[in-house]
Amino acid sequence: MLRTLSWLNRWSRLSLTYRGAIIVTIPSLCLFATVGTWFWTRSQGLKVADRIEQVQLHLDQSNELLITLLNAETGVRGFLIQRDPVFLEPYYVAKQAVPQALQNLATSVEANTDPSSDRRSQLDIIRSQVVITQRLIDAVQTETDVQAQGQLLQDSRQAMDTLRQEISAFQRNEYEVLNLRKTEQKNLRTLIQALQRLAVVAGVLSTAGAIYLFGLLGRELKQRESQLQTRNSVLKTLSSDIVDGIVVLDAAGFVETVNPAISSMLGYSPTELLECPIMQILVEPTTPLPRPVPPLRLWLEQLPRLGRTWQTQAYRKDGSSIPIELSLSEIPGENQSIAIIRDVSEQISLMQQLQMHLDALERLNQALIRSNSSLERRNQELADFAYATAHDLRTPVRGIVTLSEWIEEELSGYTSEQLLNYLHLLRKRTHRLNALIDGLWEYTNLGQTPVTPEAVQLDAIIEEIQQAHPAPEGFEVELHHPLITLTTCKVHLKKVLEELLDNAVRHHDKPTGRIDIFAHSVENMVEFMIQDDGPGIPSAYHTRVFRLFETLEPRDVTENTGIGLAIAKKLVERVGGRIWIQTNGERGTTIHFSWPQQPDSW
Secondary structure (H helix, E strand, O other): HHHHHHHHHHHOOHHHHHHHHHHHHHHHHHHHHHHHHHHHHHHHHHHHHHHHHHHHHHHHHHHHHHHHHHHHHHHHHHHHHOOHHHHHHHHHHHHHHHHHHHHHHHHHHHHHHHOHHHHHHHHHHHHHHHHHHHHHHHHHHHHHOHHHHHHHHHHHHHHHHHHHHHHHHHHHHHHHHHHHHHHHHHHHHHHHHHHHHHHHHHHHHHHHHHHHHHHHHHHHHHHHHHHHHHHHHHHHHHHHHHHEEEEEEEOOOEEEEHHHHHHHHOOOOHHOOOOOEHHHHHHOOOOOOOOOOOOOOHHOOOOOOOOOOOEEEHHHHHOEEEEEEEEEEEOOOOOEEEEEEOOOHHHHHHHHHHHHHHHHHHHHHHHHHHHHHHHHHHHHHHHHHHHHHHHHHHHHHHHHHHHHHHHHHHOOOOOOOOHHHHHHHHHHHHHHHHHHHHHHHHOOOOOOOOOEEEEEEHHHHHHHHHHHOOOOOOOEEEEEEOOOEEOOHHHHHHHHHHHHHHHHHHHOOOEEEEEEEEEEEEEEEEEEEEEEEEOOOOOHHOOOOOOOOOOOOOOOOOOOOOOHHHHHHHHHHHHOOOOOEEEEEOOOOEEEEEEEEEEOOO
């Protein structure tokens, strides 16, 4: 079944010319083979019949020779007994006929026998025996002595017996050859009959095969015709529905067929364009067409080209022009070409609008570049100011702290309790001012230093934070899912966790508390949750607490700069993460932030 399908597939891939030639060739080959076989068998039959006839002739000639010799011998014997010359008549006939008969037999045998055959040697023996026999008969006739005649008769009888034996052997050989020839003739007849039957079968099969192949070819032609009709219908539908103009041209560039789109595009009716040169719609109406009309492709080669299309103008019936793109293709096997005309008025309008927007965008981009340059200068000025401020303020702040300590030492024993409180408050405010200067400097310089990503174990970072900034007594910090590994800037991630843990401890309203750290992977990010059991943050402050210098309580109540959460937010957003707050009921706060797990996510 598979072989049949494979054969049919190969047959269907052949061209119609080849298949038609094969269909005609099959019965023709059978006919030629039958005629050739008939001629060959007829030739072989004639050859075998001729050989049989030759063998039969040899037998007849040998019999005639033997009879002639026997008659001659009998006549000589009768003459010797009766002494009547009448008895010598057969002898004289034989004397004249035997040489000619022997010559005829020899000629026939030599012409139809293989040189290596025994028949020629037998013929030579017969020829010699005939000569011996004739000599003996002649001697008997001329001898007068009775005793000598008797001896000659005895020798003649022996010679005749030998001659008879040789002729008999020759005839037996000829009979064997005759039987072989008849067997060969019979076999040839059998072969002829078989070949005739084979020719009949081959003719029937070739005819059936040709009919079958003609049927396949006919069905395929019908199928192709149906497909062609379907394609023509589809093409007609497409050409009717397509928005581009389609024009079929003859070899001279005259219009043969148009679709409705070209009519609506140019304002002509389909019949007005038929048999008109396509150049009529491509040349300005006031310009006369050259005679003869130049080939369309030669004229198009002078126009600007974009890929496989030419850009030019087409002119409507009312004389107005529209920009078009025109492509020209040859129709294979036909002396025709097809031109596709596309109205690009809308595209050109869109291109012009796009160019206007691009120009506006370029202007905005230049303004943005100038703004960025100005912003960079201001940022640099701000950084320089922050550095100068931090550097210039640290020294007097330290001096104020030292001076307050000196005053306290000089007035020890003379100062009142209230004055000591004032001095302690002065030092606290001074320490807060110093922390504010340090925080402002740190916030300003975030992201200014290049970082190198490295593999970081989350549990190792938490352990380092606890060693550098141990939680107050009574607070418990626990890390959940500690086996997460990130490839990131360790310093920045550590700073975020430090600020969030410090914020949870600093704003706790009790001397004891619990802080849980959760982390889990979400796609290519790690989401952290810092959960405490403190007083919580009102929802109105969920966004405000991340602003610079923003605090929930007055700074006189809690010594706080309001910079820690702002630093954490800036670091998280710098790597592409997000930070937000979730309140756990009446108490407790959970701060969420996401951090990329790999540096390519930044």
